[in-house]
Amino acid sequence: MIESTDSAPEAPAGVDTEKPSSARVYDWYLGGTQNWAVDREFGKRLEQQWPHVKPGARHNREFMNRAVRAALDAGIRQFLDLGSGVPTAGNVHEVIREELGEDERATVVYVDYEAVATAHATLILERQGATGWAGHVQEDLRNPKAIFNHPTTRRLIDFDQPVCLLMxxxxxFVGPDDDPDGLVKAYRDKLAPGSWLALSQMSVGGTTGAEADGVRNFAAQYRNTQNPVWLRERDEIERWIADWTLLDPGVTHLPDWRPDRTLTAREAKARPFAWCFVAEKPAPKP
Structure with missing residues (x-):
């Protein structure tokens, strides 16, 4: 059953609101408004199967927000957000607007391959008057050259200056056959010294027994969809730091990276199921 028009958000032209969208489901997990009943029902079914998905999504969004604020404090004014989904519910341009106000600007490029994410992003950015400094590229993150060369990226990002790359x-969603190590390297190599890489990755996180089985079963459900999920452990994501400088507090679970609030008991149970880090590209050696 679909929402009535008096309670549903406006649908961008051409967007199918009869089928759930992973971008809109994630928006619902985060408490956003760009979702329909069909998205919420799908999300509720996933939540029943693995109750940590909703607090885990919020851990991830809050980590991203803290990383963006830290990058702004460090003077970075360019952001490239890969796999951004629907840009709402505390996304990058909202954090920038909140932190910098109207007198100072930074630029943002959102990247997502889903047409529905592009449609929603275009509508939201237009309505919020942000299209002069924030844009959306519809492209798969596995095609870094296409992203680098896209007109929107070229308009908003100067790769000769520091960029905060958000992964x-x-x-x-990148399997071993897609060479994730080589993919991350392609992005690292493109960025100027002083750039940051902020990254998070789903994981079993050292859990055992029913908790480990739960997250593995959750991931297994996605293997037969267009977005299969691959869990990785800490040592696997540490490779992606390479020779960059790992920023304090190092590789941590999401809520433990420069925390700014106390978790509830339910939120704390979701802590182990992802790793994250922020690293900075050093200046070249003489």
């Missing part, structure tokens, strides 16, 4: 809960 938030997106590499678990």
């Amino acid at each position: 938030m809960a997106v590499l678990h």
